[in-house]
Amino acid sequence: MPDRYLGQIISKYQVTRLLGSGAFSWVYEAIDQDLEIPVALKILRPEFSGQDVAEARFRREAATAARLRHRNIVTVRDVGQVDGTVFVAMDLHPLTLGRRLALAGRLPEAECIRIGTDVAAALSIAHAGGVIHRDIKPDNILLSTDGEAVVADFGLARALAGAASLSATNQVMGTPHYFSPEQARGQEIDGRSDLYALGITLYRAATGHLPFEGDDWYAVAKHHIETAPAPPRTFAPELSPEFEAVILRLLAKQPEQRYQSATQLLDALGALPGAPLRSVFTPHLGSHTVDAFPAVRGANGRTALVAAMLLLGAAMTWFTLRDRSASTALGGPTLGDSAPLAATPPADTGPIADSALGARIVSLADSTAARTTRSPARDSLRTAAPTRAPRATAARTARLEIVAADSARLYVDNRLVGTGRFSGDFPVGAKLAVRAVIANASTSCSTAVRDTVVTLKAGDRVGVSLPVRGCAVVSYDVTPRDARVTFTSLDGGPSVELRADSARALSLPEGRYEVRIQAPRCVMGTDTLQVAFRADGAPITRRFLLICS
Template sequence: MPERYLGRTIGKYRVTRHLGTGAFSWVYEAVDLDLEIPVALKILRPEFAGQEVAESRFRKEAATAARLRHPNIVTVRDVGQVDGAAFVAMDLYPLTLGRRLALVGPLPETEVVRLGIGMAAALAVAHASQIVHRDIKPDNILLDQDGDAIVADFGLARALAAGSLGDTNQVQGTPHYFSPEQARGKELDGRSDLYSVGVTLYRAATGRLPFEGDDWYAVARCHIETPPRPPRDLVPELTVEFDALVRRLLAKDPADRIPNAVQLVDALAALPTAPDRSAGLSRLGSNTVDAFRVSPPVPSRWWPAAAILVVGGVIGWMAWERQGGDADPEPAPAITVAADSARPVPVPVDSPPPPPPLAASTPATTVPPVKRPVAALPRTVRVEVTTLDSAVIYVDNRQVGVGRWSADVAVSPRLSLRAVVPDAPTTCRTALHDTVLTGLKAGQRLAVDLPVRGCAVVRYRVEPRDARVQFVPVDGGRAYETRADSVESYSLPWGRYLMRISAPYCIVFSDTVVVNRRGGDAVVPRKLVCS
């Protein structure tokens, strides 16, 4: 379960929230304890630990993204492995394009063009490094605080250098965003990514995909054979120039598309709805592939669209926060097909006009006060949680306190409670305790104890080397046993233990060991008396 790492410390990162699940990894929000800044922490799922293919792909993604330095490409900060957990730390962004589209529906053409310029700029740098992304889609486009596109997840990226393509007939990616050549399992170049950019722009501007359905094979076949419906058929307000550009990106034959990402930047910047580049920005497109930021001010002639965009973004962000912030910066498994949300239809609410003022000759009348219905009080239950003083408490995967917490909680079918010792290693099973409350009734008062303990390392040295070393809790509970020749230290939950050392033809040795935050009692080298 992805919740296993909540509250844990992985290297110098303390995990605070689960953000999403992908084919090979879990993504979390975490805090860099050295820099005291939030980061996105991608951790390889335990079922893939030790699998050469999965670990190789995980390391390759980190290495690929780390080599690409550009304002529109997510920055990789750290790569490592702690207690068997392989991780990649990246810059954290609050929202994905996919999540935003699900919340607020289609975007104004001005913003779609701006996002397209950011995506094309990032791909220009990747393609110049002989790297094809192969999985461009809204869930892999992050949005920074200015609303610019940040391309992420190079997990399927592949180098174009000779001899590095390997199994060229393997179909990988997300079917709704496949290029025709990708669906056929052919070799890919940068034009395949541009087709996927076209699909992404199509969906952002219309709220629909060019080809929809739950059968991934049928969708892939449509990419190969069926012409897409023009975007202006769905949204007549789109400009003719934008419609033509998107349809060119969706050409079946790569030769009929825009040749490369650099020229796509030029083509998008030349649209009538493109952002204004007169504010001292460097030339974008065919004359340069240097790093640049596309975040100009919106021209005054587009201020109504900008105002709508800002209000929509705020509403979307508030809705996202209320729903638990389950943004998914990492894609679902490649063959999973999710239906798109329908485009929301605004319903205008007309307020009645105010009554006309009374004429001087009209006698005054007494208007009785309007009796407004009293809102029903919320149905709540009082929950009090106690745990270890230093343990972090989570309610429905949200951090709410440390050591002790109480609050009135709205009645719901289930309420998830968890306590975690934050500095314990991931192998410490007693550092986490959770429970689920069901059958809650309004007015109840519940006291819940979540017992947790951290772990510390006990070090020892024993002869003969084939001796058995056993730790039995004095206060009862699970016993731990190992061989002296396998390890010379053991991680144990805090507490008092009877340390018992035995070997064939030797006198058994016993002693008491206290394990706490500082570790175990110093255990001197022990040589058993043997016959």
């Protein structure tokens, strides 16, 4: 059972909470006791320990992710084996896209484009490194505390060239609802299969529906091969035709009809009306960097792969320096500066600072409203150029004010705008996705994220309250083990009741609780508990001993 590791120390990691389980592994939240930070600890299930193929696949996933270093690819911190337990430690991110969609149903177009851009950037690095992910889906896309998408779970990844795969060439692998047609047929695949799966993911995120459903995996796979998807605007008419066209091209049945590389997809997403502005921190990966799917084999293949990666690195450096040079020349941010919206004045900042911030936001919205192909460098300069400030007039803007917990990070259209409180001017008619997140909160903490959508009208002064709360892990030892334990919130929150032998720990939102322990032939025990969020994830421990006859 997965709870066998709860509370245990594996190497230097103290396991605090089960996050999820798969066919081959369990994933936990754990504390790195040396660095005193939370991590995600992935453990190979015991029934596969000692099996050479299973352990090799598990270690290969870690090795693949470790060598594909990019901010949109999960960071592997450690790999090890202790007393027969094989584990991988990775950066912990608070949400998955799957959970985000379970909570929100579907996402605004701008957020979908942002996620698609981040995943495409990760895939461009993986494909240039000769790696196909093979299982792109919402549950394998993590959302970092600053809103970026991070690709995880390279368990099915396979190199395009080099050593023999651990799975047969024609073996059907992946998740059926996100299969590409060539995957469903069990054919040889390349990176365009990942792009198809990303298209399914964006379709689901933008519409709230999967394009293909069925009673079993065979029926779903048959749809991937034979059935044309309903246009996304059938379910979400507010989507732009341009974004719909991108999704439908990703879902083309023939790989030759899709985008031919992840970098080509990046160009297409960057040209959309709702595309995020790229700062000088984000090198532009254009369609001229490198062939994403080189047909390489053997020693010559390794040479070609090294050359491709060197070319990619040179292109990234050139674009970064170009953006830096252009931005510096016109007074924009340099590599040492923060992004335009990263630092926000508090709500009571004087009118000059508020006006300047409002001008930046207005110029951002104006630039995204232009339905033309845009240069990333030009976009970042447009945001920073001081001559744009006079355009933020009272007749064209409305005031948005956000209030949340002091430690909550605040996002407007998936961009970090401040912590705790925010006030700024936005264009009239703007439809804004507003979100508050408790940084470093556990993925199991349902109260750590609150979001809403606000539409602004002329003269509006809209206040939004997002009452987010962090959680803490409560670890308890109850005797007898068949006792029922009830945590009743004294602050109006939900109550939790469970058997002591079903779990040794649980995550509770911040607040005061009455704890009640009952068992047959025992005197009922009661206690009060104050739960306070801790960024380090350290659990609150309690021991209860009932007096029984």
